[in-house]
Amino acid sequence: MNWSVNKIPSQxxxxxxxxxxxxxxxxxxxxxxxxxxxxxxxxxxxxxxAHSTIKKFIDSKSDGSTEFIKIDLxxxxxxxxxAEQLRMRHRRLDLLINNxxxxxxxxxxxxxxWELQFxxxxxxxxxxxLELIPLLNQYSGSRVVTVSSGAQFLGKINWDDLQGEHxxxxxxxxxxxxxxxxxxxxxxxxRLRKSNSKTSSxxxxxxxxxxxxxxxxxxxxxxxxxxxxxxxxxxxxxxxLMGALPxxxxxxxxxxxxxxxxxxxxxxxxxxxLCRVAPLAxxxxxxxxxxxxSKCLIDSLEVNSN
Numbered sequence: 263m264n265w266s267v268n269k270i271p272s273q274x275x276x277x278x279x280x281x282x283x284x285x286x287x288x289x290x291x292x293x294x295x296x297x298x299x300x301x302x303x304x305x306x307x308x309x310x311x312a313h314s315t316i317k318k319f320i321d322s323k324s325d326g327s328t329e330f331i332k333i334d335l336x337x338x339x340x341x342x343x344x345a346e347q348l349r350m351r352h353r354r355l356d357l358l359i360n361n362x363x364x365x366x367x368x369x370x371x372x373x374x375x376w377e378l379q380f381x382x383x384x385x386x387x388x389x390x391x392l393e394l395i396p397l398l399n400q401y402s403g404s405r406v407v408t409v410s411s412g413a414q415f416l417g418k419i420n421w422d423d424l425q426g427e428h429x430x431x432x433x434x435x436x437x438x439x440x441x442x443x444x445x446x447x448x449x450x451x452x453r454l455r456k457s458n459s460k461t462s463s464x465x466x467x468x469x470x471x472x473x474x475x476x477x478x479x480x481x482x483x484x485x486x487x488x489x490x491x492x493x494x495x496x497x498x499x500x501x502x503l504m505g506a507l508p509x510x511x512x513x514x515x516x517x518x519x520x521x522x523x524x525x526x527x528x529x530x531x532x533x534x535x536l537c538r539v540a541p542l543a544x545x546x547x548x549x550x551x552x553x554x555x556s557k558c559l560i561d562s563l564e565v566n567s568n
Contacts, residue, residue: 264533265507267294270514274299274325277355278513279348279394281333281387282362284311287409287468290506291359291513296326298514305333305344305362335362335386337373338563345393355397357513360387360408360443366432374563377425379432383439388446389560395461402460405520407512408447410440410467412529414540417441419552442552444523444539449549451521462520464512465539469526471505500531508534 278295282288283304292302292315306312312330331347334340348355363383372381391406398404417437420426426435444465451463508524511534518524525537542548 264527265511265515265535266533267507267510270294270298270510271516272299272325273514276300276357277303277352278357278359279303279305279331279355280359280361281305281335281390284315286502287471287506287509288359288361289315290503291361291509292328294506294510295357295513296324296328299325300357301327301329303329303331303348305331307332307334333362333390335382335390336378338381338386338389338560339373341386341389342393342563345390348394349397352397354400354404355394356401356404358391358394358398358406359509359513360391360406361509362387363409363411363439366436368432369426369430369435374559376559377430377435379435379439380425380442383436384442384446385556385559387443388556391450392560395459398461399459404461405513406447406450406461406463407509408443408450408463408465409509410443410447410465410523411436412467412469412525413437413440414444414467414543417540418542419445419548421551424555441540441542442556444543445549445552446556448521448539448543449553452546452549455520464518464520465523466509466512466534467523467525467537468505468508469500469528469532470530471500471502500526504531504533510534 273295278300280288280292280302283292284306292304296302304312304315309330316328331344333344364379367378370378372378413436417440419438423429447463447465454461454463512518512524523537523539524534526532527535
């Protein structure tokens with residue numbers, strides 16, 4: 263029998279932080295968790311975005327509650343500030359869903375001067391996770407769910423031009439960032455197990471889900487070819503809720519285990535199931551190299567602040 267939200271047990275008492283919770287997959291994930299009784303912290307770039315989301319929850323019958331925390335993932339200083347605020351508000355965190363992302367914009371730099379997709383999709387979520395591990399470790403059963411994409415299978419880490427300074431292809435950069443998501447989550451899994459941590463690291467990808475990523479990408483690039491392609495692909499897109507099911511399963515199912523990835527049953531769409539990860543993410547030496555390189559970039563923020 264296919265897995266659905268009806269199989270999610272009560273989430274009452276659980277505290278969850280979701281990045282990019284104001285739209286798309288994040289919004290649907292937040293809505294379901296609140297309905298199941300969780301306290302959901304909406305990680306958004308502005309109060310206005312969070313407020314419009316909270317109004318939607320107020321209009322529905324929900325057993326849980328919502329909070330807002332400002333997180334601009336394009337600025338690692340704000341990521342660190344958000345983590346500090348969260349530690350001041352709460353003494354525990356049961357669930358972190360690294361959901362937010364950007365897709366295939368023209369080459370743009372983060373506040374720290376790094377290629378924006380690599381910075382937002384990968385570096386910021388790695389930094390946020392490492393900052394919040396102490397809160398996650400307070401109780402057994404806590405989870406980190408990192409949301410990737412089917413683009414992970416097309417990605418490779420361009421070690422010679424990680425930031426796309428010499429040659430930038432926006433789709434290659436996107437695929438690189440989505441592969442980095444999985445490599446980080448897999449390496450986090452192994453490091454947590456090695457340290458006997460109480461926290462699990464899982465992955466999820468939505469397949470082809472209709473979210474604001476497509477319209478935002480089209481607006482940023484003005485590509486009529488992509489506009490035509492999206493229209494032709496419309497029949498195979500699934501809803502944002504269906505796209506959110508893999509991360510909801512990874513976040514709530516008692517059978518989901520650390521190190522596993524969940525995606526649509528038919529690769530692009532369908533109910534969620536256990537699925538394989540990109541083969542490149544299974545290379546331990548490459549994962550460790552990415553971890554150390556990323557950690558150096560994150561830690562350089564501290565050095566430059568002193």
